Amino acid sequence: MEKIIEAHELTKKFGEFKAVNKISFDVKKGEIFGFLGANGAGKSTAMRMLTGLLSPTSGAATVAGFDVFSQQEEIKKNIGYMSQKFSLYNDLTLMENITFYGGIYGLSSNEIKERGALLIDRLGLTDIKKKLLKEVPLGWKQKIAFSVATLHNPKIVFLDEPTGGVDPITRRQFWEMIYEKADQGMTVFVTTHYMDEAEYCHRISMMVHGEIHGYGSPNQLKEEFNAQNMDEVFIHLARGDQYKLK
Numbered sequence: 401m402e403k404i405i406e407a408h409e410l411t412k413k414f415g416e417f418k419a420v421n422k423i424s425f426d427v428k429k430g431e432i433f434g435f436l437g438a439n440g441a442g443k444s445t446a447m448r449m450l451t452g453l454l455s456p457t458s459g460a461a462t463v464a465g466f467d468v469f470s471q472q473e474e475i476k477k478n479i480g481y482m483s484q485k486f487s488l489y490n491d492l493t494l495m496e497n498i499t500f501y502g503g504i505y506g507l508s509s510n511e512i513k514e515r516g517a518l519l520i521d522r523l524g525l526t527d528i529k530k531k532l533l534k535e536v537p538l539g540w541k542q543k544i545a546f547s548v549a550t551l552h553n554p555k556i557v558f559l560d561e562p563t564g565g566v567d568p569i570t571r572r573q574f575w576e577m578i579y580e581k582a583d584q585g586m587t588v589f590v591t592t593h594y595m596d597e598a599e600y601c602h603r604i605s606m607m608v609h610g611e612i613h614g615y616g617s618p619n620q621l622k623e624e625f626n627a628q629n630m631d632e633v634f635i636h637l638a639r640g641d642q643y644k645l646k
């Protein structure tokens with residue numbers, strides 16, 4: 401299957417501190433790729449390099465065929481990004497947010513109208529489309545943020561802890577939206593702290609102190625560690641057991 405992200409020994413140093421240390425992995429087109437690790441493991445730093453927001457120190461990586469060192473603007477045109485702290489503006493209404501982001505993503509006003517109407521209709525948000533975002537419940541905001549991040553049909557969508565702080569039912573619904581996009585061929589790169597969500601990914605990588613210590617499908621990792629679930633795999637890795645698939 402076609403590789404849409406390839407990283408080889410990608411590294412980011414802040415001074416002498418290696419936040420990301422020689423990580424190598426690939427993500428295939430249409431794959432849901434989970435990027436896991438404890439707080440401070442280096443996930444956000446790695447993701448910021450892959451989304452063209454931060455220049456790497458060394459190594460190599462391409463995203464949608466573009467180089468992370470020299471083609472950051474091209475990368476940004478081909479991806480969607482939903483950050484941990486929401487990209488949406490609380491002081492704009494739902495429709496104003498859609499119009500604003502549609503413009504940034506280079507959609508025409510007709511496309512914004514059409515896709516915005518579809519989004520509102522599909523999420524059943526007609527009643528709240530004129531409400532300020534700050535009046536909308538958290539779970540809904542996250543679903544809206546995801547829909548907005550994919551409004552321009554990007555090749556890859558990067559989600560940085562998209563379900564943090566929401567209830568299990570909303571998380572489940574959020575994952576249904578992720579699956580729908582992946583079924584349409586969109587690649588999903590997602591960081592999460594929830595080990596049950598790791599099970600929903602096709603493949604995952606687990607970062608420990610800036611390095612990838614686990615890499616493969618959830619079943620491969622569970623077999624390797626003789627673990628019942630991803631929680632147990634995570635504990636093994638946090639203890640320092642290391643496993644890398646060829």
Ligand SMILES: Nc1ncnc2c1ncn2[C@@H]1O[C@H](COP(=O)(O)OP(=O)(O)OP(=O)(O)O)[C@@H](O)[C@H]1O
Binds near residue numbers: 437439441443444446
């Ligand atoms: N701009 C920066 N300057 C110096 N250190 C940084 C900078 N950005 C991140 N770090 C450090 O790099 C390490 C990795 O941080 P990063 O945010 O990538 O981790 P993370 O895995 O995403 O954690 P979290 O789950 O808490 O978001 C941390 O120790 C952090 O303090």
